[in-house]
Amino acid sequence: MECPEEEEEEDTAAAAWDWGHAATRSRLEEAHFPAKAEAAERSEFWAFWERLRRFRGRPAGEKGPGGAGPPARRQGYDARWRINLRLPRGREVAGVPEARVQEFRRALLHFLDFQQKRSFARLAQLQRDRAALPIARFREALLTAVARSPVVVVAGDTGCGKSTQVPQFLLDAGYTHVACTQPRRIACIALAQRVAYESLQRYGNQVGYQIRFESSCSSATRIVFLTEGLLLRQAQRDPTLPGYHVLLVDEAHERRLHGDFLLGLLRRLLPARPDLKLVLMSATINIRLFADYFGGAPVVQVPGRLFPITVLYEPIPPEEGGAGGRKERLDPRPYLRVLQAIDHKYPPEERGDLLVFLSGVAEIGAVVEAAQAYATHTQRWVVLPLHSTLSVAEQDKVFDMPPPGVRKCIVSTNIAETSVTIDGVRFVVDSGKVKEVSYDPKAKMQRLQEFWISRASAEQRKGRAGRTGPGVCYRLYAESDYDGFAAYSVPEIQRVALDALVLQMKSMGLGDPRAFPFLEPPPAASLETAVGYLKHQGALDPEEELTPIGSLLAELPVEVVVGKMLVLGTLFGLAAPTLTTAAVLSVPSPFLRSGSGRCDPDCATSRWPLESPLGDPLTLLNLFDAWVQVKSEGRGGSRRWCRRRGLEEHRLYEATNLRRQFQELLRDHRLLEPAARPSDSYTRQRHHRQRRELQRLKREHEQGEGRRRKVLRLQDERAGSSSGEEGEAERGPDIQDVKFQLRHNVSELQAAASAAQGLSRPQLALLQLVLGRGLYPQLAVPDPFNGTRKDSDQIFHTKEKAGILLHPTSVFANSPELLTPDQGAERRRGSKDGLSSRHQVLAFVSLLETNKPYLVNCLRLPALQALLLLARSLDTNADCTRIVADSWLELQVPAAALQLLSTALRLRASWEEVLGQQLACRRRGLGSQAEGAAERGPSSRQVGQLTRELLTFLQTEVQYGLRRLTPLEQQHLYVGPTVATAVGPPSLFQGMEMVPDEVKGGYKVGGFLTFHCLAGEGDLYAECLRSFWTCPRCGLYMPFTPLERVAHEDACRPPGPEGEEPSPAGLSEDVVQGPSGASALQRPYDCPTCRQQLLLTPTEILRHRKQHQAPPEG
């Protein structure tokens, strides 16, 4: 800090005057500062004033820089002449002597001059820094290339400045309507701020950003930083992207799914938009690929600014888990050796931090633990983990400063490879490993596996050591390993599930995704799986065209299953809880894991009351609702509430944003009622006042923007904490909370939350079913022997994969008894044959394989009811006592329970109908408003009846068996088409068309049921199983097979209590069979006994067959 020039005129009377008097100060301020000057400016002035007076007060001998000796009495020198500013003519200030006012004014002049010098120094520094960036020398070349060619590739490595400078070059050159895409949201905000700052605010509001829930754009915006995903959404609305003249695609080398797809779209778009300029920016990785993809686009190659880096290969010996050795837990010794080597070789005064690249969170935990112990011992290191599941505050610590003589040791995943740039790193340790999610299309499973990195990644990691000076990179593998690495990492499109991509492509009308000109095409099998999955989910029809629900799902930025939940939830008045559940399921888990990977027991205890015995989605719902309650009770408390429960509050904020987005989307599509307005003017006014106050807080925060870097404390035992972290977190307004209050209608959220907490048991059961239908067919069954296993060894099977564990965060992981069928009473009644009324299946959100395969976010469902209502295919034997759902789950139902199947058929039909009406009304609503009120959705009476019937159905108690078929059984499941012809159509399915199934055998009934197609049954068409029965309605007494009995019951069915409008499947036969006799139910019937060919209804067939029977004896 520069000190002001010393004043010559010493004021001998100074001592008698009190400058500290507040009233004096404020009078002087009033006369000299503009009324709107910030308080900060005034206090800065008085601080300056104190310094000035201290400086003046010094003995004469010490004054002047460099002790240049007593200055000669010079003619006319006055420090005031060194200032090129002049204050306006002074006014008198009441109560302050003129001489004092003069003194004050002189100080003020010096203060203004000091401010000028300070700002100018910053400006000059900024310009020097910009000019020193390698890209600065390529400005002209770049602008020329952009002017001449529609596509330009800018290739430059980390530190060349392309991300911040290229946008400014374009702005300076007069380009407008520029969009710059980033793979990550955080980069959008950071870059917009940086560019606005570097361009000296000249563009002010002309630089904006736009991320999922936030936008700083206005009509004045000339350049916007946005995520790749968001630009894709815009392209979905208008494929020609008419709003932009220049598109900058940054970080193209990252090869994220969205980025790759975006490039594909842009390539297709270029011929239609000859005016469009496209600039790809990439690290110098595989540049030819990009240039060639765009027909040999010119490349502007910018060298990076890297200092020399020494590479040391130090392969891990086998006994420490290297090459041959395989260990459960990562051995930290090789990493500790590096810390020691650094301590040994480099004096602590030579600054420089260490960045360690490991593959995953568990590995980071192991190394952090060991390094911590070492650091406590040496007091020369602060150890900091860095990975994406850490809280934002913890991630932010890596940017703090270590105390002098202490180095930071940042232990990170590959997040620090390209996404997070940490200055001051001099040493890098590269494990050579990365964990990447790969997708197994066969098992429909995400797999998090450890791989060797690519050479390109290894170079990126190494480069992190040479940003601020010469560095050292320790590679914990052999040079020969390095040579064996793949040149580039596998792009995301080749290793992830493509469901969402295909859905989006379909909704953009891009035709067959198999024919799309991808930069590098995904594996054909992945595309096929995605198409098959979308068909299975009902988003695509058999011709691979979007269905109504599919086109809605394409607009929801979530997984297909979650989107389905949302749509289904709107039907039964469960919109609020489904919105919340869908939102929380779509953000990363809010459950924090501490550095060691385990949650401490206190957290677990305090989370316990939030757990739902129904499963994780409902636990998350409880969690969110409880959080909203805490938020609505008053500000500030929620942060502590979350910390105590080991929750990342940021995720809940994200979920709230997402929930609102879902809500708006559903409203746009008329699946939800429009928002209610606060009715009375008093409430409105109060809201208005509150909002004004919040806006003020937010503005204040933004002006003081930018967290100051703090100094890290040496750790005690706990992980490195920055000074004052805990205390500071509680001080002042919580800006996240302010934003939350501003953005959301808290009272509405709170109402939804308490409504959800007050859901009755039946409503919960219905919610369970709705969520289950959304998640379907992602189902798993418990292994039958789980009852004899330890809690942690409970295993589950999906159709494709056996032996899956519950994710440790799951509710069921701690309470597996919730999933075992034989409990209490049932056990006593004895169910050794596996019969129970409580079999459960698990619907799950995802299947993730790390070291073992895990089910993530599980919801339990009553097996029989869920399968009958949801299964895509139900196959039965001749008397429907054996039902196989989706060709892998076998239900053994007692004959008496057959009524359930018939009810299920009816319920499914009316559920479909109601849902169809709901979606159809939305489409009409979108098409033309004019058709208006007549075209409403399903009637509330219809929905009410369906709701009641579904609930009754769910509550049915039947003893049944549930079994997963062995793979061999699955292969030989069906009789095949020839055998089935021997059997006549049964009477259970009256009113439904029955078509012989050409693959399975038997008869197809409706869309999903195939009757009598199961092989392995004795050929007994169950004559022997008849037993006498009296119909309670018509009094008919005769022997029936179970099937015949159900058919009769159905025919005889009384109109239900609310059955004024029975659905077609439930129509009684007599009604249909009009006097004309031309019944729609009549079927040709070849009587096997009398060889007659007849046209009969099922009941008539029954009567006919009865004629041939001998009368019962006795």
Place this chain on the structure above:
Amino acid sequence: MESSKEPPLQGTFECELCGLRVPYSYYGQKPPNTYSVTLLEDSYVMRDPFTPEKDKFLILGSECSLCSKRVCVGTDCSLFYAKRFCLPCANLHLEEFPLEIKQDLEKRIRSKPQSSRKGDSKDRKKK
């Protein structure tokens, strides 16, 4: 905030000594929207980009009173003592300045080679 309040861009100031190029928004002695602080020389001025306050201005440079070169206010390029002097001119007339100025100028010349300071960018930067 309406953008019409912003003064129109007037051009780019370029220091003839160090080459600093910055767009300025005002030239003269009475920058608009200030505390009615005035300048003692005709200067190239922009809004101070380092403060959120709209009314703060920043002086970039002016013309040397002797040779009329456009020079920035940086200590490596010019000196103000009642008038603006570019450093070459100031050095030519060193003896005519008071002792304080002489000492100051000599100090500047001595420290000149190491003029580029270390950046203070602790900001999280994108590459």
